[in-house]
Every structure is written in structure tokens, then in C-alpha cells.
Amino acid sequence: MNTVLKSLLALSVAALASQVQAAPYQSIVPAKSSITFQFKQMGVSADGRFKKFAAQVNFDPAKAEQGKASFEVELASVDTGSGEADQEVVTKSWFNAAAFPKAQFVSKQIKQTAPNQYEVLGTLSIKGQSREVKFPLKHTPQGKDGLLTGGFTLKRADYSIGEGMWAKFDVVANDIQVNFSITASQGK
Template sequence: MMQGISPLARRVLALGAGLALLSSAVHAAGSYSRVLPEKSSLAFVSQQMGVSVDGRFTRFSATLDFDLAKPEAGSATLDIELASIDAGGPEANDEVKGKNWFDVKQHPTARFVSSSVKPLGNNRYEVRGQMSIKGKTREVAAPFTLKPDGSGALLEGSFPIKRLEFGVGTGAWGDTSVVADEVQIRFKLAVAGK
């Protein structure tokens, strides 16, 4: 079929085909849609009487649609099973599951739904969206970095929330000199390509 084509034209066609394949591979490598929960983590840091207290949630699920070529079109949701909290021990866990804190019987899940993604340069981005906890919804902004990792990537970031805006830690626990209002949420999401 290529017999009537000059050697130069053949090289140009081969180069074009190679570039098209390379472009397709690069695009596919920069598109992420699956979150790998077993390689991901969701943690928080609060201050209790001036001392940092670390905790985490062990069960959560996320959906993601993120393309490095079109980051502004990205979207994400995160659902957190509040009863999966690990606040450092059985007594603390039981306390924070109760009505004064998360009230997991009435509000078993916290949810984040993105509304926009903005590139900040150098593999850094900011996702904005609505965070819902205990029936209250507030807008949050979460800066994150994206680090390619084999065929996937690691999204890592943190953002603060004000717990009292969500009704978390009421009654005696509403005293911010005992437990600070601001809580830092930290996430590491391992993601795989489409």
C-alpha cells in the first residue's frame, strides 16, 4: 500500500503515527477515575487543651474524574462512615460517636461534593466544594498535590474546618479552650487511571 509513497513521506507518516500513539498514552496516563481505598488514608488533627490529637476514619469511599489535560473539568465526591472513627481509644471513640459529637445513629455519613478544581502550578491544585456533616453544609477549599506513581498517582492535601459550624462537639465540648474549634483534615488518595 505504501509502495507509491516516497521514503520521506513514509518517515513523516511513521513519525505522525508515533506521535499520535505517544499523545494517546500520555493523555491516558494523566486521567484518573478510580480511588484505591486500601492504599488511601483520611485523618484529622485537633487540639485538646493545647495538645495535638491525631485520629482517622477507616472506612470511606470516593469517586473521581480528573484529567491533567483538563483539570478544571474534574470532579470528586467523598463519603465518610463516621462510625469508623479512630480517635485514639475505645472510650474516645464511643464519646465522639455520641450525640454531642457526630451522633452517628442520626447522621452516619459525612459527605464532600466538589464544585470546582483550579490548577495552581507545579502539580498543585485546589478543589472547592460542599462538606456536609450532621445535616449542616459548608463550603470548603482543599489544596492538594498530585504525584504520579507508576500507572496511578497520589493526591495529598489538607484543609481546615470549624467543627462548631457543623454542630460537632456541643454541650461541655463546645468550650474551645478545651477542644479547639479548628480541625485539620488530611487526606492521601491513591488513584488509578481510567
């Protein structure tokens, strides 16, 4: 075999090997993961995050259609940057965390749309209300780990978040942008 052919064969094998995921991601690394949100209050943008969440994942980027993911977010772990707001948002009018302590997401379908880009369809349940959500997911390989990022717009009225005097959108907007950055690992 000539040198050019050997080099092409070696490059082809290396390229193929770099595209094959050795094992599916099966857990998340909480210290390297986050779930954040942005909203507008009286026209001013504000940010928040959830400090406690858990996930079960089984995702191989090469076999996305077989992937599964579920998340549980502890609503009382909300951090809006204001202790007063944190206490208010867990009340019955907002998350009602005493009756509904967790928000849940369960994937139904994951499909690849481009290299390292996917579309996820699943059910999001908050405060006893469940709705289908669809969002883009980006995968960035990081050695044996992978960074999974994405986001979607949640309509708080769909989940009865902000009842009574908070039901109108003049103080707190209906649209809440939810973003996540999840480091997934092959180990459990």
C-alpha cells in the same frame, strides 16, 4: 534531518508524552489511601483517622477543570487511638452518627494553580450542616496511579460537632486539621 534536530524532536515528543495522562483517574485504592485529622485537646495535639470511606472520582490532571470528586466518610469508623474517645465522638453531642452516619464532600470546581498543583472548591456536609471548603491539592504521578494529597482546617462549631458542655473550645479546640492521601487509579 541532522542528528541534533532528531534528538531535539525525540526529546520534545518524550516530554509531551510524559505530560499527557492516558486516561482519567476513576477510582481510589482504599488500601493505599487515608483520611486523617489532628486536633488539640487541653492544648495537647492528638491524631485520628477514619477507617471507612468511599469515593467517586473522574480526574484527568491535564483537564483539571473537568474533574469531579465526591467522598463519603463513615463517621462511626473514627479511630482516635482511644476506644473510650471513639465511643464518645459518635454520640449526639459530637458526630451524632446514629442520625448522620456519613460526612460527604462534593467538588464544585477544580483548577490548576501550578504544575501538579490544584485548588479544589466544594461542599462539605457533616451532621446536617453544609459549608463550602477550598483546599490545595497536589498530584504526584505513580505510573498508572496518582497520589492526590491535601488538607484543610475545619471549624467544628460550623458543623455543630461538640454540643452542650463541649461547645466551648477550652477542652477541645475549634480547629480540626483534616488531611488526605488518596491513591487514584485509572481503572474502575
